[in-house]
Amino acid sequence: MGLKVPFVTSYLSEHFADDSTVGIEGYERRGGYAAARKALTQMTPEAVIELVKSSGLQGRGGAGFLAGLKWSFMPKGSDKPKYLVCNADESEPGSFKDRILLERGPHQMLEGILIAAWATGAEKTFVYVRGEYAFPADVLERAVGEARAKGYLGPKVMGTAFSHEIVVARGAGAYICGEETGLLESLEGKKGQPRKKPPFPAQYGAFGQPTTVNNVETFSHVPHIVKNGAEWFRGFGTEKSPGTTIFGVSGQVRKPGLYELPLGTPLEEIVMRHAGGPLPGRAVKGVIPGGMSMPILPASQLDTRMANEFLRERKSMLGTGGIMVMDDTTCMVRVACVITYFFRDESCGQCTQCREGTGWLHKIVSRIERGAGQQADLDVLLDVAAKMEGSTICAFADAAAWPVQGLLRHFRSDFEAHLREQKCPFPESFEL
Amino acid sequence: MPKITVDGRELEVAAGRTLLQALDDAGLLMNGVDVPHYCWHPKLSIDGSCRLCQVEIEGQPKLQIACNTIVADGMVVHTTTPRVQTAREGVMELLLVNHPLDCPICDQAGECKLQDYAFEYGVTESRTREPRRALKKRVDLGPTIVFDQERCILCRRCVRFCREIPGSGELTVQNRGDRSVIETFPGEALDNPYSMNVADICPVGALTTKDFRFKIRVWFLEDVPGICTGCARGCNIHLGVANNKVYRYVPRRNDAVNETWICDAGRMSYQRIGAPDRLEQPLVRGALPVLEVASGEAAIAAAAAKLSQTLARHGAGSIAGLASPHATNEDLFQLRRVLGGLGAGLAGVAVVRGESDAILVHAEKAANAAGARALGYPDAAPLVEAIRAGRVKGLIALGHDVLDAAQLDAAAAFAGLEALVVLDSHRSELERAAHVLLPARVAAEKRGTLVNCDGRVQRVVPAVEPAFDARDEGEWLQQLGARLGLAGFSDAAGYDARAVSRELAKSVAAFVGCDYDAVGLAGKPLADAAPAQAGVPAPGARA
């Protein structure tokens, strides 16, 4: 299913071409699990946390929170069981990097989890895989079985006094379960409705116990950091955003696919050079850089470097590195329809602004698309988006507001054309 | 204790409280400091979803919800800034995007928090041009509640209430996003002894009671503070009165008694006030052995005559008094005075007992059994025995609980009485044996005090006037005492229950400082609660 190897690889994915590394034998033959052994037998938990902190590894799930810092929030010692959760709920439109990491690099992730467990004192990890990822979850369960059989999971991990278990939990189709505390609720067998914060997961997490939640890719970087050191890791990417990430390029490009590249790579390089640029006869119109929640960038800003510190200057973010390319046949109002429909569908419904706002945004945008819009609608869209930001239980409402703001910021003319002509002015645009 | 500043006012608050709790503790919430809110309720778990209670806290870049922010020493809070105002407008406008324009046909109008806050904190014009969500408008949720799904603002108070207070959890939110809807399990009803509370806590007209539906506009109702008389809990209520009629009871908050709740049976007990079995006229058994309507004065004369005869023939020891657990302390104190003036022997109080629960419902199905006990009335069993044995010949009986409590056949048990004078609000089998019946007022029609199961003295005021000649028992007894020529009884001036109350508080040690005026709207514990508990059957026992 799909490609087995990214078009451009680096330390995370360069071994994906070798089918045997999906299994533990092949993985170990290439040096796998040596880092975990090093951490568990030669390093203290504190030292591991310090190492990951100094590496500057940012979470790769979209929020970009420093991983080492997050691990340090877990209470030391403690009579309560502590848990890790691996967020494998990847549902951000445009993102499919965690999928390949699960399908082709399950042991790499498991090794990272083991190291993190050692560092945080967690006794169990729940890997929450989105329900639709049946095949990747199967691959993962096989890998977990292999690791257990080899004594890398269970009462005496690698012969040490440390014990750890991994449970693969499957979701059932709800984007909001990718939100940290929505995931925890779902893991507990409830609706995936995010929790009020405080308390944060390190105080009250899975089943009420101290918990750290990290993304699939975040864990996958960890063995490499332990094996090669923080300096080595900082050799990739930028000072503020070290390491690589696996960018997913999709949409109207010649070579859609996965590209593992250092953070800070210019968007233009990824889209135009690696992914081959737009389809024949077309020009790039806009690019969403980090998954559908992140505001769109116009073609004129393709020089943006793909790291948070640069994207923020352009009023967008890295998110999950899901790069979606739209060319000059594309109607941005139709894009807005697709986007607002998604957020309306996936809102959990708790907070007033999100529940009602996502619905209202979609209804207005649809009406504009149909040709029944009015000038005042554009102001309402921006005002509603502003009122959805910054004041809800979780960031979903912000994620729903940002794309609308981005589209109106850079492609207001598409909307005004719909208002003026009372129909879509892009005859070749994708169908709705 | 942490000190915080809210809108420039310094407050000392209990540690560990949220901002809303702290303001509520201080009696300031929506009463000096306005923090409008929907999903928060002082007696339910914190929800945090309506987002209306956002406030500005110095040092925090984002607005915070006051319902989930724990107070910290030195916290400075602003509730009236432009940012807060904009946030409120945002929430209000978004709530009104789908909310149906039902005000003209909605029961909640006039006591609707959506109306109130939209007016106070919302935008003046709606900008939506989209069709509203279309859902079911008259869902029969169960025996007591009707649910309009379109009006629901998903504050989830009702869901939390059912889970946390009666513990029955009938309601859940199904689906997600703007398709969310509150439902019971198909085929299951919202049916618990506290179900009607959901209509109180619902900020809008989504949940309304079948009992009150379309009866009257709330702005016609006067809210009279009172006490429910369904059981000994004495839940504080407001009686909703218009046209000299009680249309409904709603709970009145008293954290020492019922918090913000009332049981359905108690809420519905207002129906007893205007019930068809009210005793509406004085009745006297004349020469023909049937009861005939008489004037109040004639009835008093007949009662006095009958009691005097019995007194002369059999002596003071043959006269007894039966107290009603429904009458006020003032009424019962008057009875004590009459019995004392007559030199009477026995007295007692009987109270009907029934089911109880761990929440509010008490086994004693009358509001003032504790008051009767505190006034020295023992259990009625010895008295009933004495009546059966023929040692009691004359009885002044208030109420008829004794029939059910002791499972008596009135005609048989009281056949031997030569003088049975009954003062009662409702008719009963006592008519078979009574010689005189005097119509009494119920609590909603009189001024006086009642003692609840915890020994708390609470007061009632007249919310309605009976359409017939019913009087306080205390007033009938005043006239009877005067007619009997007892010292200290005069029927010259009108009956003043407050004066009786003051007299009572001076004479009975347990009631010191607990007269009608002193107990106020919130009530006050007895000076000595022990007498109120004397002779109370063990929990679970039935008489």
Place this chain on the structure above:
Amino acid sequence: MISAETRAKIDAEIARYPVKRGALLAALHHVQAELGHVSLETAAEVAALFEIRPNEVLEVVSFYNMFFDSPQPRHHVYVCTNLPCSLRGARGLLRELEAHVGSHAGEPTADGRLVLGHEECLGACAYAPMMRVDGSYHENLDVGTAKGILDALE
């Protein structure tokens, strides 16, 4: 009625979680694999197993896309119609498939064989257009291939 075999699977799931209820989603997946959907009776049965109220089971069923509270056709065919897929013709593909089977998305075919539907992003953005048929992905589709896949479903 949930079979003993499924009950055993549920028990095994429950053993993996520190709190029983954690296994609820897994249990519902197993139950649905056997019975096709979660009826009211099944919801009550599951509720009893987990010592929660039947309404709480329904809450969960209604929240998640992959759980159904009504009888389902034999196959679910979901075409992703999110943004990257729509940019590469996913919606046109879906319309072709609707015409091919003679049913609109959301309406089961008359023979109860399958139902077409939209789905949100499935994590196959570079391999658009694509669809999920029950537990399998079919990517890099053209109309002909897609029709063939549908025809092969029984």
